[in-house]
Amino acid sequence: xxxxxxxxxxxxxxxxxxxxxxxxxxxxxxxxxxxxxxxxxxxxxxxxxxxxxxxxxxxxxxxxxxxxxxxxxxxxxxxxxxxxxxxxxxxxxxxxxxxxxxxxxxxxxxxxxxxxxxxxxxxxxxxxxxxxxxxxxxxxxxxxxxxxxxxxxxxxxxxxxxxxxxxxxxxxxxxxxxxxxxxxxxxxxxxxxxxxxxxxxxxxxxxxxxxxxxxxxxxxxxxxxxxxxxxxxxxxxxxxxxxxxxxxxxxxxxxxxxxxxxxxxxxxxxxxxxxxxxxxxxxxxxxxxxxxxxxxxxxxxxxxxxxxxxxxxxxxxxxxxxxxxxxxxxxxxxxxxxxxxxxxxxxxxxxxxxxxxxxxxxxxxxxxxxxxxxxxxxxxxxxxxxxxxxxxxxxxxxxxxxxxxxxxxxxxxxxxxxxxxxxxxxxxxxxxxx
Numbered sequence: 001x002x003x004x005x006x007x008x009x010x011x012x013x014x015x016x017x018x019x020x021x022x023x024x025x026x027x028x029x030x031x032x033x034x035x036x037x038x039x040x041x042x043x044x045x046x047x048x049x050x051x052x053x054x055x056x057x058x059x060x061x062x063x064x065x066x067x068x069x070x071x072x073x074x075x076x077x078x079x080x081x082x083x084x085x086x087x088x089x090x091x092x093x094x095x096x097x098x099x100x101x102x103x104x105x106x107x108x109x110x111x112x113x114x115x116x117x118x119x120x121x122x123x124x125x126x127x128x129x130x131x132x133x134x135x136x137x138x139x140x141x142x143x144x145x146x147x148x149x150x151x152x153x154x155x156x157x158x159x160x161x162x163x164x165x166x167x168x169x170x171x172x173x174x175x176x177x178x179x180x181x182x183x184x185x186x187x188x189x190x191x192x193x194x195x196x197x198x199x200x201x202x203x204x205x206x207x208x209x210x211x212x213x214x215x216x217x218x219x220x221x222x223x224x225x226x227x228x229x230x231x232x233x234x235x236x237x238x239x240x241x242x243x244x245x246x247x248x249x250x251x252x253x254x255x256x257x258x259x260x261x262x263x264x265x266x267x268x269x270x271x272x273x274x275x276x277x278x279x280x281x282x283x284x285x286x287x288x289x290x291x292x293x294x295x296x297x298x299x300x301x302x303x304x305x306x307x308x309x310x311x312x313x314x315x316x317x318x319x320x321x322x323x324x325x326x327x328x329x330x331x332x333x334x335x336x337x338x339x340x341x342x343x344x345x346x347x348x349x350x351x352x353x354x355x356x357x358x359x360x361x362x363x364x365x366x367x368x369x370x371x372x373x374x375x376x377x378x379x380x381x382x383x384x385x386x387x388x389x390x391x392x393x394x395x396x397x398x399x400x401x402x403x404x405x406x407x408x409x410x411x412x413x414x415x416x417x418x419x420x421x422x423x424x425x426x427x428x429x430x431x432x433x434x
Contacts, residue, residue, distance in 0.1 A: 005283060010324040013111050014317035020056040022104040023075055026201055027091050028052070030183055033200035034193075040090035047087035054082050072097040094193030096186045098304060102217040103181035105312060107205055109225060112320035113175035116232075119327035120168045124161060126334040128432065131157035135424060138417060139253055139344035140355060149355050150348065150420040153254075153339060158431045160239050165431075167232045174228040178221045181205060182213035187303040215304035219297045222312070226294035229319050233287035236326050240277035240284070243333065247274040253344045257336035276333050283326040290315035353392030354385045359414040360396065360406075367405045377402055 012018055028048045035045035056078060065074035072092075080088040092100075135154035140147050183198035184190050190198075195209070202209045210217050246254035256276050258264075264271030293315055297308035348355060357378050364374035381395040381402070396402045396411050403411065 005325045006321045007324055007328065010112060010115050010321045011317075013108050013115075014321070016058045016061075017056065018108070019104060020058070020061065020075060022107050022205075023072070023100050024051060024056070024079065025205065026100050026103055026181075026183075027076075027079070027095075029201045029204045030093075030095065030193075030197050031091060033197040034090070034093055036200075037194055037196060039194070040093060044087055044090045047083055048079075048091060050087075051079060051082040070097075072100055094185050094191075094197075095183060096215055098216045099183045099185065101309075102213075103183065103201070103205070103207065105222075105316065106178050106180060106207060106217065108316065109222075109320070110175055110179045110206065112316075112324075113171060113178070113225075115324055116229075116320065116327065117168065117171055117175070119324055119331070120164060120171065120232075123327055123331040123334065124164055124168065126331045127157050127161040127164060130334055130337065130339075131155075131161055131428075131432075134339060134341075135428065136421060137339070137341050137344065138348070138421065139341075140348040147348070147351065147355055149358065150417060152421060152424060153341075153344070155424065155427060156242065157334075158428060160235075160242075162431045163235050163238065164232075167228070167235055170228045170231060174225045178225045179207050180210040180217055180221065181207040182210040182217050184210070184213050184215075187215050188213040214302075216300065216308075219294075219300065219308055223294045223298050226291050226315060226319055229323050230288040230291040233284040233323060233326065236323075236330050237281050237284035239330060239334075240280040243277045243337065244274045244281075247272075247277075251343075251347065253340055253347065255338045255340075256333055257338060276329055280326055280330055280333075283322050283329075287319050287323050287326070290319040351385045351389065351392070353415055354382060356392065356415050357382050359419065360402070360411070363410060363414055364402070364405050367410075369405055377405075 028045075028051075031040060031045040031048045034040045035042045056075075060081075061071075061074050061078045064077050065071050068074050068077070076088075076092055079091065083091075131154045133154070134157065135152060137153040138150055139153050139156070141149050141151035181198065181202040182188070183193060183201050184195075185193045198209050243254060243256065245251060247256065255272065256274050258272050263269075264273045264275075293311045297311055300308060361371075361374050361378045364377060365371050369377070377399065381392060381399055384390050384395055385392045393411065393415050397408060406414075
């Protein structure tokens, strides 16, 4: 996580100040619950809330941790400096460090997910707007990078919309799955703390109690969360790659917006490079890089070890901050993207009529020609288009065998572009609804 690829709201979730504030709320709510159960005096629980407006001193906590070698104990010591040693003596009663650490992490992940979901809404809105705008803007579809058959620019945006809409549903599910808390004590048996404390703390923090924790919340939940972030990152790259392809000089069907005063190259003043979408490809790699460590965190020794801890301190902020930035960058690219319909038609006609080869093939088979013979008849004319840039329709009209099977009108009819767009409305209804 570096400032260049970070937005303040997401960065704030992972700041030490935010972390210690969440730790404090966990401890204070736990004290309230224990006081309600008669486990600790009410006045001690009330005293903890004297620190509710305190800005915890990160440097002081670090100073204490340098001696204790334990971050939670350092925080609790600093809390007692604000609340008073006698008043704070029941703080953390029956709890273990992971109760605080894991519950806090999940609060942070839930907050991060909420920002990411809002980011996805912006991106979805941008993709839908451009899909509707270019619903019937014809361009050539490609397979293996080679011209295939006509499609529309609107369908290109629509498929990216559908993909991101699936990703949003996945993220909502991942948010729900990671929104659990645990206040179950050492090895998770509630031996020294009542389950009602966990229920109260979770309710206050917007979490669900973890059905069974050991000394930690099960890490399969977190593996699922980071895996979803990785899938979203891959979808971002999917869109970015298409835009990068469209901006190639030889293609130029679309391009990133180039602002006044922007420079494309330090050496070549003519350059307009797709730097934003290239950047998104790189950022997607960074987010996906966090998935395997999250998967490996699932297997811990017995009831707990801390092999996952150092990993999560890195991948938590890195993945969410980077993905937040990437989603917003992509939304901006889509919103301002330049589209060149004339170039799309020019590209399609570089090999005149060639994209209609399947229609001719199917028509020949329906006219009684065997598929093998029909394929040979179409291909021999198509290869001339590849090699000599001749017009496919004209070649077919000069091919006596094809004319004999289809007739002149039958051949001409196969070059109607509207044939390939007749179901666009149906696809749009499937993607966007009525």
